Amino acid sequence: xxxxxxxxxxxxxxxxxxxxxxxxxxxxxxxxxxxxxxxxxxxxxxxxxxxxxxxxxxxxxxxxxxxxxxxxxxxxxxxxxxxxxxxxxxxxxxxxxxxxxxxxxxxxxxxxxxxxxxxxxxxxxxxxxxxxxxxxxxxxxxxxxxxxxxxxxxxxxxxxxxxx
Numbered sequence: 664x665x666x667x668x669x670x671x672x673x674x675x676x677x678x679x680x681x682x683x684x685x686x687x688x689x690x691x692x693x694x695x696x697x698x699x700x701x702x703x704x705x706x707x708x709x710x711x712x713x714x715x716x717x718x719x720x721x722x723x724x725x726x727x728x729x730x731x732x733x734x735x736x737x738x739x740x741x742x743x744x745x746x747x748x749x750x751x752x753x754x755x756x757x758x759x760x761x762x763x764x765x766x767x768x769x770x771x772x773x774x775x776x777x778x779x780x781x782x783x784x785x786x787x788x789x790x791x792x793x794x795x796x797x798x799x800x801x802x803x804x805x806x807x808x809x810x811x812x813x814x815x816x817x818x819x820x821x822x823x824x825x826x827x
Contacts, residue, residue, distance in 0.1 A: 672785050673778035675817050676799045676807030683716045685764055687726065691737070692760040694729050715795065718768045725805050727768035730795060737767045775800040776809060782817060785809045
């Protein structure tokens, strides 16, 4: 049986231009609009909807991500425990909507994958740091992102292709 050449990170990453973006100074309201429209828009068959947007500074440098979980976590910090006060949820949501993305976002890790790194390198970085996605770099520029879902897709396709 001929040995297959293993794919590299570049082969499974999501290109950076496929991500929705916001800026540090945008409001959370703006970011939620972008995230909602990106997630619920008709994505291509076989692709996975994005659960986060990329956050850039005014120099167009990637500085963070903002996900569903980040937004929900920002709501939780106003509650000391389960409370059932009428209207509290709406007040908290509307208050948070005016905050800046920079106050809620998750900074991007300094570590980057290189485009020619192995998928095992990506697995190690994602799992050892508990990350949802990792930037992929080539020649000093971020060209894409890798998420666990891309790795899972590759694993499942490899296993399916080699069933006897």
